[in-house]
Amino acid sequence: xxxxxxxxxxLIKTRxxxxxxxxxxxxGHRSVSWYQQTPGQGLQFLFEYFSETQxxxxxxxxxxxxxxxxxxxxxxxxxTLELGDSALYLCASSMGPAGETQYFGPGTRLLVL
Amino acid sequence: DAKTTQPTSxxxxxxxxxxxxxxxxxISGNEYVYWYRQIHSQGPQYIIHGLKxxxxxxxxxxxxxxxxxxxxxxxxxxxxxxxxVYYCIVRDNLYNQGGKLIFGQGTELSVKP
Numbered sequence: 001x002x003x004x005x006x007x008x009x010x011l012i013k014t015r016x017x018x019x020x021x022x023x024x025x026x027x028g029h030r031s032v033s034w035y036q037q038t039p040g041q042g043l044q045f046l047f048e049y050f051s052e053t054q055x056x057x058x059x060x061x062x063x064x065x066x067x068x069x070x071x072x073x074x075x076x077x078x079x080t081l082e083l084g085d086s087a088l089y090l091c092a093s094s095m096g097p098a099g100e101t102q103y104f105g106p107g108t109r110l111l112v113l
Numbered sequence: 114d115a116k117t118t119q120p121t122s123x124x125x126x127x128x129x130x131x132x133x134x135x136x137x138x139x140i141s142g143n144e145y146v147y148w149y150r151q152i153h154s155q156g157p158q159y160i161i162h163g164l165k166x167x168x169x170x171x172x173x174x175x176x177x178x179x180x181x182x183x184x185x186x187x188x189x190x191x192x193x194x195x196x197x198v199y200y201c202i203v204r205d206n207l208y209n210q211g212g213k214l215i216f217g218q219g220t221e222l223s224v225k226p
Contacts, residue, residue, distance in 0.1 A: 004156070033213070043157070043200075043216035056213050090156050092214075099205060101147075102214060104156035 001027060004093050004105035012111045018079040021108045025072050025093030031055075032074040033102060034066060037088040046089075049074055050097040078110075086112045115217030116140065117201045122221040125195075131188040133220050135201030138182045143205050146177060148186045150197040151219070157200065160186065191224045198222070 005024045013019050025032050033056075034046040045058040049068035066076040072093075078085055088109050092102035118136040125131040137146065145164050149157040161168055161175045163184075168175045174187040188195055200219040 035214075035216075042218060043214075045213045045215065048213060058213070088154070092156075101159055101162065103159055104149075106156045107154075109154075 004091055004103055006089075006091050006105040006108050008108060009106065010109050010111075012113065013081050014113050015081055015083060017081050018077060019081060019110060020075055020077045021089055021091075021110075023074045023076075023091030023093075023105060025074070025091075026103055029093035029095055029103075030072050031094045031097050031100075032068055032072065033092045033094075034074070034076050035090040035092065036060070037090060037107070038084075038086070043090070046076065055097060081112045083112050086110060115215050116203045117217050119199070119201055119217060119220045121218065122223070124223050124225055125188075125191045127193060127224055127226050128190055131191040131195065131222060131224070133186040133188075133199050133201075133222065134183065135186070136183045137201070137203045140181050140203050141205075144203045145205075146175065146184050147202045147204060147214070148173070148175065149200045149202065151200070152197045160199075191222075193224050193226065196222060196224045
């Protein structure tokens with residue numbers, strides 16, 4: 001079974017731009033979570049989606065948003081990029097919303113200049 | 114905040130068992146212990162999880178103390194490819210907890226020839 005895929009793998013943007021990252025979960029998985037990893041803050045939870053609904057949200061500004069489609073694929077968007085948004089963005093999928101084991105994708109590395 | 118405490122770093126000789134400790138003294142009855150590892154710049158990889166009993170799979174063994182306040186992840190025959198940051202996470206598997214994983218700083222394991 002194919003794992004979690006994320007596109008693009010690498011991205012360079014400039015301050016003020018916006019970016020959209022994509023995540024395709026493992027086949028049959030309906031829950032998708034997003035995380036941000038930076039050297040200073042480590043791995044931090046962004047949000048979680050299940051059945052196209054956001055169920056949980058971490059402590060991030062409103063510039064960070066996401067959505068989930070009917071096929072469980074998910075996107076996250078960051079608007080008005082800041083230098084501090086440079087990070088590895090990770091997506092994880094699980095079977096359902098009840099805290100089943102999450103499996104992570106390879107991540108998208110975003111560099112904001 | 115993370116509910117676990119792990120040593121910052123550990124060394125292990127190749128071919129020997131690597132024993133990674135984790136303290137989770139405030140763990141509640143519903144919470145599971147999960148272990149993930151992250152090899153440099155890749156997405157975290159699920160290793161194993163358990164509630165009360167010791168668990169073993171093809172990657173590792175998880176030993177949980179009887180009072181559940183600490184656990185040890187055992188890699189029976191460490192190889193150079195096991196060099197990674199290992200994260201111990203406690204989480205509730207109930208529906209209302211959803212997909213939020215709270216990562217601490219983890220243990221950086223270096224396997225040396």
